Amino acid sequence: MNFTFSPEEERFRSEVRVFLAEKNPNRGEKIGSDIESSLARLPQLLAWNQALYDKHWVGFNWPQRYGGGGGGLIEQMILKEECAKDHAPILGLSYMGLAWVGPGLIKYGTEEQKQRFIPPILKAEEHWCTGYSEPGAGSDLASLQCKAERDGDHYVINGQKIWTSLASWAQWMILLVRTDLSAPKHLGMSCLLVPMDAEGMEVRPIKVMSGETPFAEIFFNDVRVPIENRLGEEGQGWDVTKTALANERSSIAEVTALQHNLEDLKDLARRCRIGGRAAIEDSSVRSRLAKLDCTIEAMRLSGLRFLTKQLRGEPIGAETSVNKLLRAQVEVEMGRLGCDIEGSAGRLLKGPHGMDVGAKWQKHMLGWPTTVIGGGTPNIQKNVIAERILGLPHDV
Ligand SMILES: Cc1cc2nc3c(=O)[nH]c(=O)nc-3n(C[C@H](O)[C@H](O)[C@H](O)COP(=O)(O)OP(=O)(O)OC[C@H]3O[C@@H](n4cnc5c(N)ncnc54)[C@H](O)[C@@H]3O)c2cc1C
Known part of the structure; x- marks a missing residue:
């Protein structure tokens, strides 16, 4: 390199x-x-x-x-x-707009869709959410049941989505639905662009353990969407979605954000004391910091490898699961280490004892599902690595 x-x-x-x-x-x-x-x-x-x-x-x-x-x-x-x-x-x-809706529009959208939807994403005038997961279809997304049936020049949507991040703030949703009940499950899906104020759509916010309501469950009761709001061909929804998920798993910038958090942890370890001396002198803390440092550097180098592939015009796919898996491990360990360094104060979310701004590490700990489950669980990343990178058999 x-x-x-x-x-x-x-x-x-x-x-x-x-x-x-x-x-x-x-x-x-x-x-x-x-x-x-x-x-x-x-x-x-x-x-x-x-x-x-x-x-x-x-x-x-x-x-x-x-x-x-x-x-x-x-x-x-x-x-x-x-x-x-x-x-x-x-x-x-417009986080999701920029991360995968925009790239999806550029790759699969009609000229009218590009002109209509891309500028407001760039100007942060319109925000997007993502309607993929359902109560019975998360890891096995292709089992989804929410369906859209053709009625003249409209689709009529019925069903439910869950864990829809930022649904309460978004004006638009990129929605994956079943449009052909008789086709094999990966082929019978399509992507629709749905306004969040469409009649028949109900958004119920979900409160998480940190007290925030970052996502919602969504109910569709005869929601009508014009067919020109379909992204890609009918039945092409799985391809559109795979592009989106690869984008979610390949971010290089997040490595720099992890490096930042590592610097903050080192700084915290210099300020806090364990056993009468600076935590940074403690061999266990030093070893945990060093391990984080090495993992983040490995992620950075993998990120550069993805970039090289993109520059050569080669697709990136399964290999991004390695960084997604490592990121989950790093984020969880960072939260744990921050709270451990802060000692008993590390168990408090509010109050006078927090050692870092805004209970940073405590919130980091409580926010672990975001990086561990969102975008696909570690088990699923391991399956992808085993089958699509290492070539191991699907069934053992
Ligand atoms: C913070 C956050 C934000 C999210 N945002 C969105 C969003 O905006 N839009 C959206 O559509 N979804 C969103 N999700 C949902 C997310 O994509 C799903 O939670 C995730 O795909 C897992 O699905 P599930 O919750 O149904 O768990 P399940 O799929 O039921 O999995 C349960 C457990 O079984 C394991 N498992 C399942 N299948 C296998 C297998 N084949 N092999 C080995 N282990 C397996 C999993 O690893 C997990 O441990 C979000 C989730 C979180 C936590």
Whole structure:
């Protein structure tokens, strides 16, 4: 692997640093990444999105004719890396819109869909949620039952979705439904773009153990959606969804975010004391920090390998499950280590004893399902690695 950057790429890195020095709303502050903190700072975050949009840095490598940057993948990586290093908010606010709805629209959308949906994602004017999981179809997503039947120039949707993140804030949902009950289960599905205010749609928020309501269950009772809201061909829903999930599992920027958290942990270990001396002197703490450091570096190198494949025009697929699996392990261990270093204060969510801003590590601990289960559980990642990378048989 060649790790050197060209003079143009280095110039771009300098430009990003100058921009961040002026516009990064998080500069010099340690800010929680939970929903409450983000909502409290919405005006600053919208101004940040606008500043990025004006530079054509939201949707960095998306086509310019829809408002994207038309840029290269290496520059995009540099941008994400510098933003993460500077503790800047994520690039663009329409998280799911940018992560997989937009890429799905670019790959499978009609010209009208691209013109209608891509600009509001980039400008953070419209937010998306993802309707895949159902009470009986999570890991085995292809067993889903929510169905859409053709009635003239509309689909009529009936059924239920669950664990729909950010459903209460979204204006649109990318929905995976069964459109052909007689076809083999992976072939009978289609993707629909559904407005959240459609008649017959009910959103019931779900409260989680940290007290937040980050997701909802959704009920569809004869919800009508025009056929031009279908993304891809009828029956192509599984391909569209696979593209989305590969995007969810391949993010390089999140490695820099993990490096940040590791630095915060080291800093915490310098400030807290275990057995009468700084926690950073404790051999068990040092060994756990070192293990995290090595795993994150391995993830960074894998991320660069994915980038190289993308630059060569090769698809990335099953291998992203390795980083998804490692990330889950790293995130859980970080929360545990942070709370262990804080000692008895590490067990408190509120009160005077928290050692780090906003009960950071306690919330990290309680938020483990986000990174462990969301986007596919560790067992499923192991199945993918076993079958599609190592070539092990499906049934033993
Ligand atoms: C924070 C968070 C956000 C989410 N956001 C969304 C969202 O926005 N939209 C959406 O559609 N869904 C979302 N989900 C749902 C998520 O995709 C599912 O929870 C996940 O796919 C697991 O499905 P399940 O909960 O039905 O568990 P199940 O599939 O029932 O799994 C239960 C257990 O069985 C294991 N298991 C299942 N099948 C196998 C197998 N073949 N081999 C080995 N072990 C197996 C699993 O690993 C797990 O431990 C979110 C989940 C979380 C936690």
